[in-house]
Amino acid sequence: QLVVIPASYSTPADPAPVPASYSTPYATPAAASPAPIPVVSFHDLSPHDLSPPSLAPLAASLSAAFSSHGFAILSNVSLPAAPELLAAAEGFFGEPLEAKMRHSHGPYGTPEGGYTPQGTESVSATLASSAPHARRTGADRVENFVFRSMHSDDRDERLHPPELYTAGKRYFDEASGVLRLLNRLACEALGCPDAEYFNRRFWDGKGSNFDATPQNGNSLRLSHYPPAAPPTCAADGCGGEAERIRYGAHTDYQTFTLLLQDPRDHRGGFGGLEVLVGADWVPVLPPEGNNPGTVSLIVNCGDLTEVWSNGLWKSNLHRVTNPTSEEGWAQGRISVPFFTGPKDDTLVEPLAAAVERAGGRRFESVGAKEHLMRKLGLSNE
Ligand SMILES: O=C(O)CCC(=O)C(=O)O
Numbered sequence: 090q091l092v093v094i095p096a097s098y099s100t101p102a103d104p105a106p107v108p109a110s111y112s113t114p115y116a117t118p119a120a121a122s123p124a125p126i127p128v129v130s131f132h133d134l135s136p137h138d139l140s141p142p143s144l145a146p147l148a149a150s151l152s153a154a155f156s157s158h159g160f161a162i163l164s165n166v167s168l169p170a171a172p173e174l175l176a177a178a179e180g181f182f183g184e185p186l187e188a189k190m191r192h193s194h195g196p197y198g199t200p201e202g203g204y205t206p207q208g209t210e211s212v213s214a215t216l217a218s219s220a221p222h223a224r225r226t227g228a229d230r231v232e233n234f235v236f237r238s239m240h241s242d243d244r245d246e247r248l249h250p251p252e253l254y255t256a257g258k259r260y261f262d263e264a265s266g267v268l269r270l271l272n273r274l275a276c277e278a279l280g281c282p283d284a285e286y287f288n289r290r291f292w293d294g295k296g297s298n299f300d301a302t303p304q305n306g307n308s309l310r311l312s313h314y315p316p317a318a319p320p321t322c323a324a325d326g327c328g329g330e331a332e333r334i335r336y337g338a339h340t341d342y343q344t345f346t347l348l349l350q351d352p353r354d355h356r357g358g359f360g361g362l363e364v365l366v367g368a369d370w371v372p373v374l375p376p377e378g379n380n381p382g383t384v385s386l387i388v389n390c391g392d393l394t395e396v397w398s399n400g401l402w403k404s405n406l407h408r409v410t411n412p413t414s415e416e417g418w419a420q421g422r423i424s425v426p427f428f429t430g431p432k433d434d435t436l437v438e439p440l441a442a443a444v445e446r447a448g449g450r451r452f453e454s455v456g457a458k459e460h461l462m463r464k465l466g467l468s469n470e
């Protein structure tokens with residue numbers, strides 16, 4: 090039976106209720122346990138040798154992680170602009186609201202990107218109410234700046250605050266390079282008709298020489314979860330404001346998300362990203378101690394990756410929890426997802442090899458842009 094995208098993403102095997110511990114934010118948080126999300130090191134990867142035999146071991150590790158969790162933590166990924174971008178983001182979000190609003194161009198997901206203040210998104214509304222773990226958690230406690238595309242004609246101060254532009258552009262290019270590599274690895278693992286099958290659906294060009302960026306779904310988002318006073322039962326009523334999570338449970342809408350995390354996540358009661366593993370919400374803890382000049386990067390599969398892989402790889406539920414310490418509330422949090430998606434007019438359909446492997450086709454084809462717009466519309470309601 091075919092699953093029609095995007096009715097009820099996603100359907101983990103065990104529809105257990107949200108654990109009670111999340112309605113009591115001041116309960117002692119469970120001791121952080123090591124991330125069960127598989128860690129895959131890019132240490133040995135040479136960008137000069139991307140031949141199938143040299144990619145095969147890494148492709149197999151990623152495929153195992155995406156099949157079981159829909160998530161992998163990549164360590165030792167070269168993204169030299171990351172520290173500069175985080176610092177620039179911190180500076181921008183520290184500006185007064187009216188200065189930031191000068192870079193607002195509409196609701197979250199608007200083609201120009203730009204700034205969206207807190208209260209714009211309610212991402213938990215993107216899950217069908219019948220989906221396991223669906224639970225409306227209201228407006229997300231996040232403000233964003235989005236680089237929607239980086240064409241040369243976007244060098245416009247109205248679209249890009251000058252203090253963000255340089256680091257944003259560098260990081261966008263670097264992350265695009267990581268995406269190209271991931272797309273090659275994905276082709277190796279899933280059995281694409283050829284090695285650049287995915288890349289050709291993001292960029293125009295010949296062979297592996299992609300030189301033109303048409304309108305695709307790639308966007309770089311700087312997310313700031315602002316400092317706030319810790320909610321109290323007395324002020325908000327238990328079960329109300331106090332239990333809200335920072336960013337509601339959802340699956341990502343498109344293909345891979347490359348997420349640069351706040352390294353303080355889950356340390357000292359700072360809250361952070363959690364992924365559904367079986368029936369449990371499990372904290373994602375990026376490892377420290379990467380090689381100099383490299384970072385840990387979390388990569389997860391979005392809805393369209395699930396379709397391309399015919400369900401072999403999961404578009405898994407995740408969310409961001411509130412801090413549980415005074416210090417965590419006082420600090421705020423920054424994360425940087427690079428959302429990726431193919432060209433707007435791409436019809437995403439399960440790969441023939443993945444259909445064969447699963448013994449049948451499990452997903453309907455879906456228009457890339459159509460699916461994105463539908464999800465954005467639900468979140469902005
Ligand atoms: O801030 C994070 O760590 C993740 C947020 C997220 O899941 C998203 O923006 O899609």
Ligand SMILES: [Fe+2]
Pocket residue numbers: 339340341346407
């Ligand atoms: Fe997400």
